[in-house]
Amino acid sequence: MDLFEYVREKNLEKEAPLASRLRPTTLEEVVGQQHIIGKDKLLYRAIKADKLSSIIFYGPPGTGKTTLAKVIAHTTSADFKQINATVAGKKDMEDVIKKAQDLKGMYQKKTILFVDEIHRFNKGQQDYLLPFVEDGTIILIGATTENPYFEVNSALISRSSIFELKPLSKEDIKKLLERAVYDVEKGMGSYCAVIDEEALDFLADVAGGDARSALNAVELGILTTERSTDDKIHITIDVAAECIQKRVMNYDKTGDNHYDTISAFIKSMRGSDPDAAVYYLAKMLYAGEDIKFIARRIMICAAEDVGNADPMALTVAVSASQAIERIGMPEAQIILSQAATYVATAPKSNSAVNAIFEAMDNVRKMKTTVPSYLQDAHYGGAANMGRGIGYKYAHDYPNHYVEQQYLPDEIKDERFYHPSDNGHEKDIKEWMNFLKNV
Numbered sequence: 184m185d186l187f188e189y190v191r192e193k194n195l196e197k198e199a200p201l202a203s204r205l206r207p208t209t210l211e212e213v214v215g216q217q218h219i220i221g222k223d224k225l226l227y228r229a230i231k232a233d234k235l236s237s238i239i240f241y242g243p244p245g246t247g248k249t250t251l252a253k254v255i256a257h258t259t260s261a262d263f264k265q266i267n268a269t270v271a272g273k274k275d276m277e278d279v280i281k282k283a284q285d286l287k288g289m290y291q292k293k294t295i296l297f298v299d300e301i302h303r304f305n306k307g308q309q310d311y312l313l314p315f316v317e318d319g320t321i322i323l324i325g326a327t328t329e330n331p332y333f334e335v336n337s338a339l340i341s342r343s344s345i346f347e348l349k350p351l352s353k354e355d356i357k358k359l360l361e362r363a364v365y366d367v368e369k370g371m372g373s374y375c376a377v378i379d380e381e382a383l384d385f386l387a388d389v390a391g392g393d394a395r396s397a398l399n400a401v402e403l404g405i406l407t408t409e410r411s412t413d414d415k416i417h418i419t420i421d422v423a424a425e426c427i428q429k430r431v432m433n434y435d436k437t438g439d440n441h442y443d444t445i446s447a448f449i450k451s452m453r454g455s456d457p458d459a460a461v462y463y464l465a466k467m468l469y470a471g472e473d474i475k476f477i478a479r480r481i482m483i484c485a486a487e488d489v490g491n492a493d494p495m496a497l498t499v500a501v502s503a504s505q506a507i508e509r510i511g512m513p514e515a516q517i518i519l520s521q522a523a524t525y526v527a528t529a530p531k532s533n534s535a536v537n538a539i540f541e542a543m544d545n546v547r548k549m550k551t552t553v554p555s556y557l558q559d560a561h562y563g564g565a566a567n568m569g570r571g572i573g574y575k576y577a578h579d580y581p582n583h584y585v586e587q588q589y590l591p592d593e594i595k596d597e598r599f600y601h602p603s604d605n606g607h608e609k610d611i612k613e614w615m616n617f618l619k620n621v
Contacts, residue, residue, distance in 0.1 A: 201402035202395045204369050205362060206250050208257040214394075215355040216247055219346045226346055233259050235295065237316055237323040239331050239340070242348030243511060245393030248326035251348075252297045255324065261293035262286055268303035276311060283320050294321050301325035302334035309336045316342055330509055350392020350473070357387045359394050363401050364418070376405045376416035382423040389427060389471035391512075400427035444470075448523075449480055453488040457527040464516075464523050474515050478504035481522045485529075492532035492606035499525045530606030538600040545599075551591035584618050 207213050210220055210227060220227045229235050235255065240248040256263040264279045283294035296312075298304070315321050316339065323343065327334060331345055351359075363370045364378045378401070390397035403426040404418045411417055444463055451459035467477055482500040489496040503522035507515035560571025575585045588595055602612040 200399070201363055201371065202398040205359065205366070205398065206253050208254060210254055210258075213247065213250060213254060214358055215351040216251070216348055218349065220251070225344075230255055230258055233261070235259070235322055235324075237339075237343040239301070239323075239325040239327065239335060239343045239345050240348060241327055241329075241331050241345060243350055243392060244328055245390070245395035245397075246348040246350055247394070248348055249299060252299075252324050252326060255295065256297070259293075259295060261295045261322065263295050263297065265297040265299065268298055268300040268308075271298075273308065273311060276308070280315055280320060283315070287320060293319075295324060296321045297324045297326070299326045300328075302327040302329040302331070306336060309339055313338050313342075328511065333509065351390075351394050352392070353384075353387040356390055356392070356394055356397050357383050360386060360397055360401055363398055364405070371402065371405050374405050374416055375410075375414065376408075376418060378418040378423075379420060382418050382420045385420050386423050386427060391471050391473065396427065445480065448477075449484055452481070452484045452523060452527040453531065455527055455531065457524040460523045460527040461520055464519060468512075468516050468519070474507050474512060474519065475504070477519055478507055478522070481519070481526055485522075485526050487536050488531055488533060489526055489529045490532045490535040490608070491611060492603060492608045493529040494607060496526050496529045530608075532603040532605050532608050534601055534603050534608060542599045545594060545597060549593060551593045553591060554588065557589065582618065 210230060213220060218224070220230075226238075240251060242248060252265070256265075262283070264282075266275050266279065279294070279296055283296070286292040286294055298312075301309075312321070312323060313336070316323050323339070325331070325335065325339075325343070331340060360378065360383055364376050365372050367373055386397045386400055390400075400423060401418065404422045405416055407426075408416050408418065408422055444466055448460060448463035448467065451457075451463060464477065468474070478500070482497065482504055485496040485500040500522050503518045506518045510518065555570060556573040558570040560574075575587050577583050577585055577587075579585075590597060602608040602615065604612065
């Protein structure tokens with residue numbers, strides 16, 4: 184690198200967005216993701232030893248996928264190349280592969296190719312890389328916001344280690360924001376700005392684990408806010424809210440209002456009020472609540488409050504939970520709305536809840552023995568011990584049912600599941616009564 188290139192690179196670094204300037208260059212500087220880069224973890228050891236094999240980073244925006252790639256770039260002795268799948272074509276890949284082959288052939292030097300947004304490559308582009316990953320011409324690092332098992336060729340998946348990055352915690356984001364405001368070398372410390380604790384909490388909450396979103400808001404706030412009489416730039420909660428384009432609401436994700444809103448959401452679904460359910464859903468989404476957390480509450484409500492009155496409620500809720508992880512916001516709000524309104528309008532029953540609670544209570548209180556004819560008979564000598572003898576196979580009888588005692592002798596007259604008269608459970612009750620009278 185000559186003097187002019189060096190000066191140009193330094194100027195580009197100064198002009199780069201705050202989120203880019205703050206990117207760490209060592210693993211020790213990385214905030215969060217300790218489940219994959221903790222000192223006892225495989226990825227940490229592989230990066231430190233410069234012994235990486237092909238890997239794919241998968242996670243939401245702003246969680247550090249590119250950051251980890253940059254850390255690898257600063258620590259590896261291999262030649263590090265980066266392309267973005269949204270703009271790169273086959274010619275770009277051919278150039279990288281040609282240089283990698285030359286380096287490997289002449290100097291036995293490895294090449295690491297970082298492909299950002301790898302899910303944007305079509306099948307043909309992904310297939311092109313495969314033989315060069317297989318023969319070691321390149322070590323591939325892919326980054327994607329989409330589930331790689333759906334979006335990346337199975338052949339590449341099988342030759343790569345998958346590392347899932349999680350949304351950063353509130354404390355992680357607060358740490359980054361403080362570094363951004365007060366760090367003179369990489370951050371904006373030279374602007375003499377201060378950020379209120381209330382603004383820190385607000386930004387860390389509504390960022391939803393996306394560090395880039397929070398850092399962009401702080402940068403915008405510092406660059407656009409006038410100095411006060413004390414010659415400092417004050418980032419208040421109002422400034423923060425304006426910069427991240429979220430309204431300050433009476434909703435603290437660690438306080439009473441957080442739990443009150445969730446409680447109202449669940450009770451509205453249980454109470455069959457879809458309007459109230461979708462209102463509280465909107466309130467949580469607007470305040471930056473974790474969409475996975477909301478999906479979990481809908482699934483629980485579907486099982487606890489709807490149950491077998493409409494078995495499809497749980498199917499809808501589980502499908503919604505899987506869909507939001509694949510799609511993300513803002514479209515996830517539509518999926519959550521569908522699931523919440525379905526559960527709210529479904530017929531209700533808590534018979535399944537009562538059944539398991541009553542059964543668990545009985546298990547705690549009484550010791551029982553499985554009837555011998557229900558015991559496992561699939562091993563040598565079982566019959567000699569009387570196991571499985573006398574069992575009646577239900578499918579051999581009319582209606583695929585035969586009267587037989589399944590409960591242990593000690594509790595043979597107990598009943599735990601009492602179907603309600605609502606929805607599908609009415610049909611269940613009628614069917615069970617029919618079988619009893621056959």
